[in-house]
Every structure is written in C-alpha cells, then in structure tokens.
Amino acid sequence: GQQVMQIPQYQHVQEGEDFTTYCNSSTTLSNIQWYKQRPGGHPVFLIQLVKSGEVKKQKRLTFQFGEAKKNSSLHITATQTTDVGTYFCAGPRNYGQNFVFGPGTRLSVLP
Amino acid sequence: DGGITQSPKYLFRKEGQNVTLSCEQNLNHDAMYWYRQDPGQGLRLIYYSQIVNDFQKGDIAEGYSVSREKKESFPLTVTSAQKNPTAFYLCASSTGLRSYGELFFGEGSRLTVL
Numbered sequence: 001g002q003q004v005m006q007i008p009q010y011q012h013v014q015e016g017e018d019f020t021t022y023c024n025s026s027t028t029l030s031n032i033q034w035y036k037q038r039p040g041g042h043p044v045f046l047i048q049l050v051k052s053g054e055v056k057k058q059k060r061l062t063f064q065f066g067e068a069k070k071n072s073s074l075h076i077t078a079t080q081t082t083d084v085g086t087y088f089c090a091g092p093r094n095y096g097q098n099f100v101f102g103p104g105t106r107l108s109v110l111p
Numbered sequence: 112d113g114g115i116t117q118s119p120k121y122l123f124r125k126e127g128q129n130v131t132l133s134c135e136q137n138l139n140h141d142a143m144y145w146y147r148q149d150p151g152q153g154l155r156l157i158y159y160s161q162i163v164n165d166f167q168k169g170d171i172a173e174g175y176s177v178s179r180e181k182k183e184s185f186p187l188t189v190t191s192a193q194k195n196p197t198a199f200y201l202c203a204s205s206t207g208l209r210s211y212g213e214l215f216f217g218e219g220s221r222l223t224v225l
Contacts, residue, residue, distance in 0.1 A: 035214070041218075042219050043154070043214070044216070045214060088154070090214075099156075100156075103153040
C-alpha cells in the first residue's frame, strides 16, 4: 500500500544548530503538507506544497517539494528551544480521499 | 472563535466498557476525520466522513464506530471489541477532500483503559 516515510526518527541538536527532516512517499503526490506537534499538544498545520520543485520559506523554516513529487524536506536554520516537537509530513492518498501521515521526526533542542 | 472541540480531554475506562469521544466543529467544514496516535508513532486513520450520513473506514477501523448525523459533529465510539484502546485520539476537519485543504485538529482525547 501507499506509504510515507520520514527520517530521522529522532534528532537531538544544540540550540543554534541546523536541522533537516526528510519525507519520502512510495507514490507520486499531488501535494504535501507539513505539521508540527508540540509535546503534549495536537498537530498544527505549517504549510502545503503543490508544485514540482517548489520551495517555500517561513522565517527560519525552509520547505522543499521534490521534482518527482515523491519527496520533501523541512530545514530549520539556527534552531531554538521553541522548535521542539514532532514534525509530520502528510500527503493525499491515491484512493479513499484522505491523508496518509509519515511517522514523524521528533526534534529535541538542547539549550 | 472557530475551531474543533474534543471532549473529554482525559478518560479512564474499565475493560469491557464502550466509551464515546465527542468532536464538534464550527468551521463549516465538510470533511471530518478520526486519528489514533500511540507514543512515538504517527497518526493512523480510524474513520473519515465527507458528508452528513456518510463515512468510510480508515486503516484501523476494527473495534470503533462513528456517526455523522450533523455536519458539525462526528463522535467516535471505542467499543469493547477494540483490543488495545489506550491511546491519544485526535479529531480533525478540512474544507473538503477534493480540495485537500489543511487539516484542523482538536486538542485530543487521551483514553486510558484500566
């Protein structure tokens, strides 16, 4: 079946260091979404990418959608303690009209 | 303020009991979803609904039931047939499946089976 994978599963960084998480789909996606879940909280939508090769920036966060529309990445420059949480990517399923989520990357930032 | 309200936030249940988790949205969204999250894992889809009086099974529907009698409401019942119900349950909504709009999540309900 359709799968979405993310690496790494965990990442521990020192505050100020950069962080990148990668998302890979087994199938081509029409779009991809990214969510952030703070510890003890609920997922919050960050961004949606639609076009092949698209790059979007939100302050220190840079999101990229691969040319083949099967992979994506989230890069955080100069991490802060407020970046702590789990980052999920999600894409529309090829059938069934719903979303499939990756397992997430849990980011810890040491002050 | 528009949003999604889940209740209760915490729930304890004895084995063999059914429990119903409430999910209400005032965003006028057509689509609603229920996800289950276990520690250190991603979100797994239980059920979803595109319109009133219609819903479809997700990846892990066994032991769960839902109803969609009103556009605003999508309650989830965790039945005694669910083998391992202790988990964090998240309800979400979106503008519509065809537009693949962003998902808005409630704050979740944490169910513990004693």
